[in-house]
Amino acid sequence: MPAARYKDGAVNSVMEEFFRRARENDPSFTELELHYIFFGEINIENLTEGLKKNNTLKKLDFSANNIDYDGIRKVIDALEDNTTLIELNLSRTRIDYFGIKKLTEILKRNTTLEKLVLSDCNIKEDVGSMIAEMLKKNTTLTELDLSHNFVYPYRIDKIVEGIEKNNVLKKLNLSNCNISICKQDAIFKSLNIIMLMTELNLAHSYIGIDGAEIIAEILENNKTLKKLSLRRSLVRNYSEDTNNGGEKIINSLEKNTALIEIDLSYNCFGSSVIGNFAKVLKNNTTLEKVYFKDNDISCYGISNIVEAMYSNATLQTFDTTNDIYMIKPKADDLFWFTELNKMLYLVNILNKKMPSELICKVFSFTLPPRADAEYLIGQKMQMISLTKRVKLT
Secondary structure (H helix, E strand, O other), rough: OEEEEEEEOHHHHHHHHHHHHHOOOOOOOOOEEEOEOOOHHHHHHHHHHHHOOOOOEEEEEOOOOEOHHHHHHHHHHHOOOOOOOOEEHHHHHOOOHHHOOOOOHHHHHOOOOOEOOOOOOOOOOOHHHHHHHHHHOOOOOOEEOOOOOOOOOOOOOOHHHHHHOOOOOEEEEOOOOOEEEEEOOHHHHHHHHHHOOOOOOOOOEEHHHHHHHHHHHHHHHHOOOEEEEEEOEOOOOOOOEEEEHHHHHHOOOOOOOOOOEEEEEHHHHOOOOOOHHHHHHHHHHOEEEOOOOOOOOOHHHHHHHHHHHHHOOOOOEEEEEEEEHOOOOHHHHHHHHHHHHHHHHHHHHHHOOOOOHHHHHHHOOOOOHHHHHHHHHHHHHHHOOOOOOOOOO
């Protein structure tokens, strides 16, 4: 049954339908999405009463609503005795200290909730210990999203302690939490536990060289992590004009046999590591998607990746959006761009993802005068992605 969605402020009709289906315990009423709604006091009372009575709802998305601290606490209170909800999204809502305290107390006893999203709720260190204690006792939560929280200088040391004691959590999103992963940080010592997840998002963190080294070491032997995001996280050693930590992580992928998706975008790798990455990809047998946007790769580097895709049996997408677009081509670059299109042509033909005549239509063109080359390259790479499943937009 598709989720019931209400975005246009028609709160009264929402409540009327909700009460009817809640009273009748309609078995098809399993999902409710309430976004961007201005809830008055009366409607909050009606909503919470409905939540208390309902025993069919599986997913509740209450994100981004204009509701005060008291209102969100009432919604949380209404879920205290709920035994059916498996997914709860409270992202971009105003949850204060008392709201988090009540929610974590409920989740210590809850035995059904599997996914909790608290993204962008301005959660800080003063409630970190509550979340940690909840994680130590909860036995059903498998996915936790705490992204866009812990505004600097707050840390997440307490939550890391809770994660260490939890053996059921499988998907963890800590992106944009101002996390620092260096030897002096608590999370550094817990990476071997955290990376037992199946999905881990550490985007927009501060991962030093030592942090990248330990991540690489863990990745070499890790058998559980399927998806990893380190977008805009790896600290570059500008004195050596290379991303040492990122290079170590790339090298670790040659031995890793579990990852199917990795995001290394916006880490200023440059062309110094791309050749080695291409060699790694030739031998990797599990990666399906690689996101490598805006890493200052030249046409030479891109051509190496395409050649690797030609040899690789599993890689479907290598996203380098913005890289070729930023290049000011020279004569040699134009030669390599021509070769790049030939290789893309072969990749698609051999994998039979598109009819050969359509591929010819996409890739065959006459190089324009040098003055127009940058525009052409930009337009071409916006239309296609470095993927075996090329799709026209």
